[in-house]
Amino acid sequence: MTTPEHPVSARALCFAHDGRDxxxxxxxxxxxxxxxxxxxxxxxxKSTLLELLAGVRRPRAGTVHRxxxxxxxxxxxxxxxxxPVTVADVVAMGTWSxxxxxxDVRRAVAEAIDRVGLSGLAHRxxxxxxxxxxxxxxxxxxxxxxxxVLLLDEAAAGLDAESREAVRRILAAEAGQRGAAVAxxxxxxxxxxxxxxxxxxxxxRLVG
Numbered sequence: 001m002t003t004p005e006h007p008v009s010a011r012a013l014c015f016a017h018d019g020r021d022x023x024x025x026x027x028x029x030x031x032x033x034x035x036x037x038x039x040x041x042x043x044x045x046k047s048t049l050l051e052l053l054a055g056v057r058r059p060r061a062g063t064v065h066r067x068x069x070x071x072x073x074x075x076x077x078x079x080x081x082x083x084p085v086t087v088a089d090v091v092a093m094g095t096w097s098x099x100x101x102x103x104d105v106r107r108a109v110a111e112a113i114d115r116v117g118l119s120g121l122a123h124r125x126x127x128x129x130x131x132x133x134x135x136x137x138x139x140x141x142x143x144x145x146x147x148x149v150l151l152l153d154e155a156a157a158g159l160d161a162e163s164r165e166a167v168r169r170i171l172a173a174e175a176g177q178r179g180a181a182v183a184x185x186x187x188x189x190x191x192x193x194x195x196x197x198x199x200x201x202x203x204x205r206l207v208g
Contacts, residue, residue, distance in 0.1 A: 005067055006031050007149045007181040008053050013062035015048055021060070023048055023204045030149060030181035035171050037195035038185045044201040046185045047075075047153050053183065054151050068148030069097075073138050075154045087113060087129070087137045088122045094141040112144035113137075115170055117163065132158040139167065143174060150174055152184040156191060168194050 008030040015023040023045045030036055030053070038046045051057040052064055054072040071094065091112050095105045113122050116136040126134055135158055142150055155171070156164040168191055174180045175196070183199075184191065192198060200208045 007067050008064070008070075008183075010049075010053060010064045011062055013049070013052055013059045013064070015045075015052060015057065016060045021204065023052070023059075025062075026201070026204070026206055027062075028053070028199050028206075030183050031197075032148075032181050033175050033179045034181060034196040035175045035194070036181075036183040036197040036199060037192045038183055038199045038201070039187070039192055040201035040207075043203075045204040046201055049199075049201065050151050050153055050183065050185050053149075066149065069145070070149040070151065071142045071145040071147040073142035073150070073152040073155060075135070075157055083127070085126050086123050087118050087126065087133075087140075090126055090137045091140040091144055094144040097145065108144050108146075109140075112140040115143065116140040117166060130158075132160070132163060135159065136163070136167075139170065143170065146178070148180060150180050150182045152182075154186060155184050156186060156188050164188060164191065167191075 006029045010028045013023055013026045014021050026049060038050060040046055052059055054070055055066060056072065088109055092105065092109045095108060113119055116139050118133065118136055126137060139155055142152065156167045159167065171182050171184060175182045186192060
């Protein structure tokens with residue numbers, strides 16, 4: 001019996017900063033239809049692993065195989081006050097990777113904004129939002145893409161308890177209803193408990 005290929009599989013990853021390995025022989029798989037929590041103390045290599053899985057970094061050693069499309073939602077980036085982008089603009093950026101009819105794009109953007117609870121702020125500038133609201137806008141940019149793989153770095157950072165629960169429901173729906181492989185770096189205990197799988201790192205090594 002053959003094992004179905006996972007959307008993302010990594011083998012024996014090593015990654016170095018300034019000549020020093022911060023990830024050591026890490027292997028991981030992200031199955032379809034599941035939410036995986038990537039956990040561990042600060043400096044354990046969680047964000048580095050996520051970026052390797054997304055393909056925005058290259059490992060010093062080891063391999064990453066990706067099948068299908070991938071969306072990466074980063075933790076709140078700094079945005080210049082001179083950049084006049086709105087919530088709708090930020091979410092719409094997630095549709096740029098493929099051509100779609102304009103009506104479909106508008107509908108998808110509006111639906112994503114509604115799902116992350118920012119419907120009343122669609123035309124508000126990103127620089128006018130709180131940190132938590134910016135994070136939800138970035139989540140909207142991720143889910144509007146409808147990718148096979150959705151990777152998130154601290155998606156619930158800066159959110160209140162109600163908003164964190166809403167994020168958990170969104171990620172569960174992306175996995176359970178769309179069949180996406182979802183992975184999220186998180187320190188939130190409830191998000192860890194709700195995940196289907198857990199990848200735990202300490203000092204750049206898999207544990208548990």
